[in-house]
Amino acid sequence: MYIHALPKKTERRKSVMMLIALIAAVGLMSGRLMVDGALNSAGMPGGDPVPGEIHFVALFPGGTWEGLEIAGRMAVADINANPNFLKNYTLVMHVDYTNPTNPGKPNQGLAASAFYQSLYNGPPKSFLIGSFYSEDSGILCETVKYWNVIQISFGAASPLLSDRVKCPSFYRIPQSAAQQNVPRLLLLDKFGWNRVAIIRHSNILFTATMENLRDRLVAANFTIVANELFDEDPSFALDYIKVRKSTFTRHSHAAGKDARIIIGLFWEPEARKIFCEAYRLGMTGERYAWILRGIGYINRQFLTQEDPSITCTAEEMIQAGQTAIIPNWVFHTDFPGIIISGETAAENKARYIAEAGDKFMSFYTYPYDAVMAMAAAMNSSIETLAQVNKTLDNFSYDDEEMRLILMDQLDSLDVEGLSGPLAFENGDRLGRFIIEQVWDGEPRTVGYYFDNENRFDWSGERNITWIGDNPPHDEIFYESELLTMPRTVYAAISVLSYLGIILAFAFLAFNIALRNQRTIKLSSPNINNIVILGSIMTFTSVVLMGTDARIVSLENMDTICRARLWTLSLGFTLAFGAMFSKTFRVHKIFINKKLQKVSVKDYQLVVMVGGFVLIESVYLLVWDLINPLQAQVIQFTEDASTSEDRVIIPELQVCRRNGINSLSWLSGIYIFNGILLLFGLFLAFETRAVKIRALNDAKNIGISVYNVSILSSVGALFNLVMDPKDYTLVYIVTGLCVIVSTITTLLVIFLPKVIDVIKYPDGAPVSTMPDEFSTNLSTANANGGEQRKKPILSTISSKVGDGVSGSNDANGHPSSQEAWKEPEVHEK
Numbered sequence: 001m002y003i004h005a006l007p008k009k010t011e012r013r014k015s016v017m018m019l020i021a022l023i024a025a026v027g028l029m030s031g032r033l034m035v036d037g038a039l040n041s042a043g044m045p046g047g048d049p050v051p052g053e054i055h056f057v058a059l060f061p062g063g064t065w066e067g068l069e070i071a072g073r074m075a076v077a078d079i080n081a082n083p084n085f086l087k088n089y090t091l092v093m094h095v096d097y098t099n100p101t102n103p104g105k106p107n108q109g110l111a112a113s114a115f116y117q118s119l120y121n122g123p124p125k126s127f128l129i130g131s132f133y134s135e136d137s138g139i140l141c142e143t144v145k146y147w148n149v150i151q152i153s154f155g156a157a158s159p160l161l162s163d164r165v166k167c168p169s170f171y172r173i174p175q176s177a178a179q180q181n182v183p184r185l186l187l188l189d190k191f192g193w194n195r196v197a198i199i200r201h202s203n204i205l206f207t208a209t210m211e212n213l214r215d216r217l218v219a220a221n222f223t224i225v226a227n228e229l230f231d232e233d234p235s236f237a238l239d240y241i242k243v244r245k246s247t248f249t250r251h252s253h254a255a256g257k258d259a260r261i262i263i264g265l266f267w268e269p270e271a272r273k274i275f276c277e278a279y280r281l282g283m284t285g286e287r288y289a290w291i292l293r294g295i296g297y298i299n300r301q302f303l304t305q306e307d308p309s310i311t312c313t314a315e316e317m318i319q320a321g322q323t324a325i326i327p328n329w330v331f332h333t334d335f336p337g338i339i340i341s342g343e344t345a346a347e348n349k350a351r352y353i354a355e356a357g358d359k360f361m362s363f364y365t366y367p368y369d370a371v372m373a374m375a376a377a378m379n380s381s382i383e384t385l386a387q388v389n390k391t392l393d394n395f396s397y398d399d400e401e402m403r404l405i406l407m408d409q410l411d412s413l414d415v416e417g418l419s420g421p422l423a424f425e426n427g428d429r430l431g432r433f434i435i436e437q438v439w440d441g442e443p444r445t446v447g448y449y450f451d452n453e454n455r456f457d458w459s460g461e462r463n464i465t466w467i468g469d470n471p472p473h474d475e476i477f478y479e480s481e482l483l484t485m486p487r488t489v490y491a492a493i494s495v496l497s498y499l500g501i502i503l504a505f506a507f508l509a510f511n512i513a514l515r516n517q518r519t520i521k522l523s524s525p526n527i528n529n530i531v532i533l534g535s536i537m538t539f540t541s542v543v544l545m546g547t548d549a550r551i552v553s554l555e556n557m558d559t560i561c562r563a564r565l566w567t568l569s570l571g572f573t574l575a576f577g578a579m580f581s582k583t584f585r586v587h588k589i590f591i592n593k594k595l596q597k598v599s600v601k602d603y604q605l606v607v608m609v610g611g612f613v614l615i616e617s618v619y620l621l622v623w624d625l626i627n628p629l630q631a632q633v634i635q636f637t638e639d640a641s642t643s644e645d646r647v648i649i650p651e652l653q654v655c656r657r658n659g660i661n662s663l664s665w666l667s668g669i670y671i672f673n674g675i676l677l678l679f680g681l682f683l684a685f686e687t688r689a690v691k692i693r694a695l696n697d698a699k700n701i702g703i704s705v706y707n708v709s710i711l712s713s714v715g716a717l718f719n720l721v722m723d724p725k726d727y728t729l730v731y732i733v734t735g736l737c738v739i740v741s742t743i744t745t746l747l748v749i750f751l752p753k754v755i756d757v758i759k760y761p762d763g764a765p766v767s768t769m770p771d772e773f774s775t776n777l778s779t780a781n782a783n784g785g786e787q788r789k790k791p792i793l794s795t796i797s798s799k800v801g802d803g804v805s806g807s808n809d810a811n812g813h814p815s816s817q818e819a820w821k822e823p824e825v826h827e828k
Contacts, residue, residue: 079371079372129151135204142167154172159209176429178209260288292325331366335416483725501540508529534572633654
């Protein structure tokens with residue numbers, strides 16, 4: 001039993017006023033006559049019911065789309081000719097047109113006018129078959145509910161029409177466009193695509209489909225990288241979606257949209273614009289996948305159709321659309337048995353082709369099935385209506401009970417139609433979608449999707465095929481490529497460093513083994529050993545400069561970074577601090593005006609060098625505590641290379657400190673070492689007059705300081721001004737500067753001693769040394785005469801001995817046992 005309140009008269013009047021407002025201008029401009037608003041005997045619009053006749057209205061586009069009307073009339077004829085359908089009833093169709101002059105476009109005004117006139121012309125009509133367009137159907141579905149008319153559209157696919165509050169009595173033969181979103185998501189999942197872009201036309205149909213798609217994607221944790229709208233020109237929307245470079249980080253990127261999987265929601269004319277522009281932008285081919293809304297059912301060669309709005313050739317359009325996937329509506333069932341009309345689908349199609357001729361339309365099955373679904377619901381409702389003393393030929397616009405009974409039969413319908421199974425859920429068709437893939441310019445069947453079973457059937461005429469044999473990736477993969485020092489370069493510089501270390505150890509062994517030789521002893525061998533130790537540290541720093549992640553892990557690179565700085569800085573300080581301390585001792589002796597006893601022992605010089613090292617160590621330690629030196633990875637995004645769907649971003653490990661004051665701290669190191677060099681130059685200048693080669697390193701210091709200053713400046717400038725990406729060149733130049741300057745210093749200091757030892761294996765005699773020297777002291781002036789020179793020489797010789805004054809022979813020379821002792825000054 002169906003008991004519901006009837007629609008209020010005010011609501012019906014409201015719907016009439018709405019229709020009048022919509023069609024007023026249209027009716028005047030089109031010249032169509034307005035009815036006089038006659039009422040039947042029951043006080044309702046139109047005439048009285050005709051016994052034995054069931055009337056309904058059908059709205060077709062008209063004009064050149066006459067093939068749809070032919071299909072509808074054929075369905076009515078088949079029903080009336082079938083004794084098992086609507087027994088004792090005759091089905092009568094009232095036809096009107098929504099846009100006969102331009103059937104390819106909707107016309108809401110004409111659609112509303114046609115329905116309004118159907119209300120007042122002829123007997124009451126319980127069903128409205130139509131309209132074809134969503135725009136027209138949207139107006140009609142909100143109106144027919146006030147007249148208890150059931151609407152079955154044979155073309156409207158807008159998701160907005162699924163709203164059962166606004167459109168409670170609306171049904172449709174094509175599935176909602178939103179229902180295509182389900183196989184779209186399954187396709188994304190099938191091919192492992194997680195990131196998608198959406199581009200849609202501004203038509204409200206596509207907006208509603210997009211909103212449903214967006215909600216589904218978000219709920220399923222897909223990533224929407226772009227959602228673009230266009231009206232006439234799609235170029236800006238496509239350009240936004242196209243891959244761009246931006247800022248990269250080590251583990252992620254923010255690279256524009258870089259969408260490779262694009263879902264397109266648009267009509268066929270817009271599809272041609274889209275694919276022509278996409279071809280121009282390089283957004284087609286093996287790296288891209290397009291998933292379109294159901295398209296191409298009117299014109300299977302929609303891509304290559306002549307279109308003056310695009311500049312692409314047919315060949316280019318074929319290339320552009322290659323492999324696009326289209327979840328499309330099914331227009332023809334492949335069911336081999338008897339369908340609802342009592343014949344096979346093939347037999348029905350043959351009859352239609354014969355009757356329609358050149359007016360054939362591929363989706364003629366939809367209006368045919370709409371009429372058949374209506375008739376099937378009517379046929380199955382006869383018994384239920386009889387229980388409430390109603391008949392199908394006695395419908396009136398205030399009979400809500402009959403409407404609900406008929407809708408209940410539609411909701412439970414399950415028959416085989418020309419377009420497949422006819423079943424509904426909340427007004428939306430349940431059935432299947434055909435999955436097509438564009439190949440060589442035309443959609444080809446690759447499978448089916450059954451929305452009532454939520455499954456695919458990949459039994460199409462061909463398999464899904466990709467240009468590159470594999471599905472494209474859904475994004476550009478950004479991979480990091482760690483730049484490391486070329487093995488040959490690192491090996492070459494390291495070999496030179498190791499040779500330098502070997503040379504230093506050779507000099508160390510030489511220095512220790514021959515420490516009692518007169519030449520070696522006179523040159524302070526203990527201090528020379530410190531020079532060698534500093535040199536070994538600087539050589540080691542060069543090896544550490546080329547050490548990277550290929551050798552040690554990133555976690556251990558922090559230690560390597562600190563070791564580089566400490567070995568180079570302290571090695572320099574040890575080497576030159578020790579060298580200058582020796583000169584300081586000579587300087588201390590020669591500024592002694594009265595040759596008073598002055599003892600400058602080796603440990604004192606070691607303490608001096610230790611002071612230099614301590615100062616620099618404290619400085620480095622404080623710097624490291626405040627702003628620690630760390631291994632960091634920098635990326636050269638401008639040098640990234642693209643290979644298919646992969647972008648290789650070069651990365652380099654560098655030793656850096658955070659903050660803006662690093663250069664200030666580094667300047668402190670340079671200043672300290674610069675002062676040390678200046679101090680050495682000062683001592684060398686002060687002792688330049690001492691002619692005893694083994695004793696005085698003034699000349700050697702000058703050469704070393706000059707050599708180190710030039711090469712250090714070159715190395716420092718290279719590190720400061722060169723681009724980090726030129727790390728190989730920087731390493732070569734810096735490493736060679738350190739190696740050459742250190743080797744030169746070692747050779748300048750020790751090579752003369754080696755030569756002396758080779759030349760005088762028993763020790764160079766005093767007679768081979770200069771017997772006079774110049775000094776700024778009055779003790780060696782001409783007034784002293786020749787007799788004073790040798791005693792002074794003997795005294796100086798004793799000052800660089802063991803620090804204990806010894807006895808002189810008859811001529812004033814120190815005895816052989818005591819001649820070479822630690823420096824000590826005696827006043828004679």
